[in-house]
Amino acid sequence: MSDAKLLLVDDxxxxxxxxxxxxxxxxxxxxxxxxxxxxxxxxxxxDFACILLDVQMPExxxxxxxxxxxxxxxxxxxxxxxxxxxxxDERHVFRGYSSGAVDYxxxxxxxxxxxxxxxxxVELWEKSRQLQxxxxxxxxxxxxxxxxxxxxxxxxxxxxxxxxxxxxxAQGAATYFNRRWFDYTGMADEDAGPNAWHLVVHPD
Numbered sequence: 001m002s003d004a005k006l007l008l009v010d011d012x013x014x015x016x017x018x019x020x021x022x023x024x025x026x027x028x029x030x031x032x033x034x035x036x037x038x039x040x041x042x043x044x045x046x047d048f049a050c051i052l053l054d055v056q057m058p059e060x061x062x063x064x065x066x067x068x069x070x071x072x073x074x075x076x077x078x079x080x081x082x083x084x085x086x087x088x089d090e091r092h093v094f095r096g097y098s099s100g101a102v103d104y105x106x107x108x109x110x111x112x113x114x115x116x117x118x119x120x121x122v123e124l125w126e127k128s129r130q131l132q133x134x135x136x137x138x139x140x141x142x143x144x145x146x147x148x149x150x151x152x153x154x155x156x157x158x159x160x161x162x163x164x165x166x167x168x169x170a171q172g173a174a175t176y177f178n179r180r181w182f183d184y185t186g187m188a189d190e191d192a193g194p195n196a197w198h199l200v201v202h203p204d
Contacts, residue, residue, distance in 0.1 A: 003126075004028045004029075004049035004050075004122045004125055004126060005028065005029045005030075005031055005046060005047070005048050005049060006023060006028050006029070006030050006031070006048060006049060006050050006051075006052065006118065006122075007031050007033070007039060007042055007043070007048045007050070007051045007052070007078075008020065008030055008031065008032040008033070008052045009032075009033055009034075009035075009036070009038075009039045009051065009052065009053045009054060009057075009062075009065070010032075010034065010053075010054035010057070010083070011034050011035060011054065011057040011058060012034075012054075013034065015054065015083075016032040016034070018109070019032075019052060019083070019109075019114075020032060022109065022111045022114055022115065023114070023115065023118060025115065026115055026118065026119060026122070028049070028118075028122060031046070031048070035057070035059065035060070036057060036059065036060030036061075036064070036065040036068075037059075037060065039051075039053075039065060039069075040065075040068065040069070043069065043072070043074065043075045043078075044074070048075075048078055049078075049079075049121060049122045049125035049126075050078065050079050050080075050081065050118055050121040050122060050125070051069070051078055051079070051080045051081070052081050052083050052105075052118070053065060053066060053080055053081065053082055053083065053101075054082075054083055054084065055082050055083075055084040055096070056084065056085070062082055062084070062096075063095055063096065063099045064099075066080050066082075066096070066099040066100040066101055067099045067100060069100065070099070070100035079102040079103070079121045079124075080100055080101045080102060081101065081102065081103045081104070081105055081117060081118070081121075082096045082101045082103070082104050082105070083105045083107065083109070084096075084104065084105075084106060084107065085106070085107040102121075103117055105117065155176070155178075158176075158178040159178050159179040159180075161178060161180060162180060163180060164177075164178065164180045164181045164184060165177075165178040165180065165181070166178070166181060173194035173195065174192070174193075174194050174195070174196055174197065175194070177192050177196070185200045187199065187200065
C-alpha cells in the first residue's frame with residue numbers, strides 16, 4: 001500500500017462509502033470524516049496527498065472549509081478536489097476555485113476520471129516528498145562535512161600548541177590527546193586509550 005493518504009469529507013456516510021469504493025483500486029489509505037471540524041482535526045494530525053471535499057455540508061460548507069484549509073500553513077498546499085451535485089454554473093465553479101480548489105468532480109461520479117485525477121495529485125505528492133528527502137540528506141551530509149572539517153582544524157591547532165591538550169567525554173574518559181602529550185609521555189598512539197592517565201600519572 002502507498003504511503004499517500006487521502007482525506008474524504010462528506011456529511012453523508014453513503015457518499016463516503018462510494019468514494020472509498022471508487023478509490024480502493026489505487027491502494028491509498030482513505031481517511032473519511034463527516035464534518036468540516038473533523039476534517040480540520042485530521043489535518044492537524046497527519047499529512048495528506050489530496051482532499052476530496054463535498055460542497056454542500058451543514059454548519060461549515062465546502063467553500064468555507066477550503067478557505068480555512070488554505071489559511072493554515074501546514075495544509076495550504078494540499079490539493080482540494082470538490083465533489084458536488086451542484087450545477088456547473090460559472091458562479092459556483094468560480095467560487096470553488098477562488099476558495100482554493102484545484103479541480104471539480106460533478107455527480108454522478110465517473111470512477112475512472114476520479115481515479116485519474118487523484119492519481120495525478122498523489123504522484124506529485126510522492127515526487128515532492130522524494131525531493132524533500134533528498135534535500136534533507138544533502139543537508140545532513142553538508143553538516144557532517146562541516147563538522148569533520150572543524151574537527152580537523154581543531155586537531156591541527158591543538159597539535160601545533162606547545163602545551164598538552166586533551167578532550168574527555170561526560171564520564172571523564174579521554175577521547176583525544178595532542179602531539180605534545182605523546183612527546184612528553186613517550187606513549188605510543190595505540191596505547192592512548194580512555195584511561196591513559198592511569199599509565200603516566202603517579203598514584204599519589
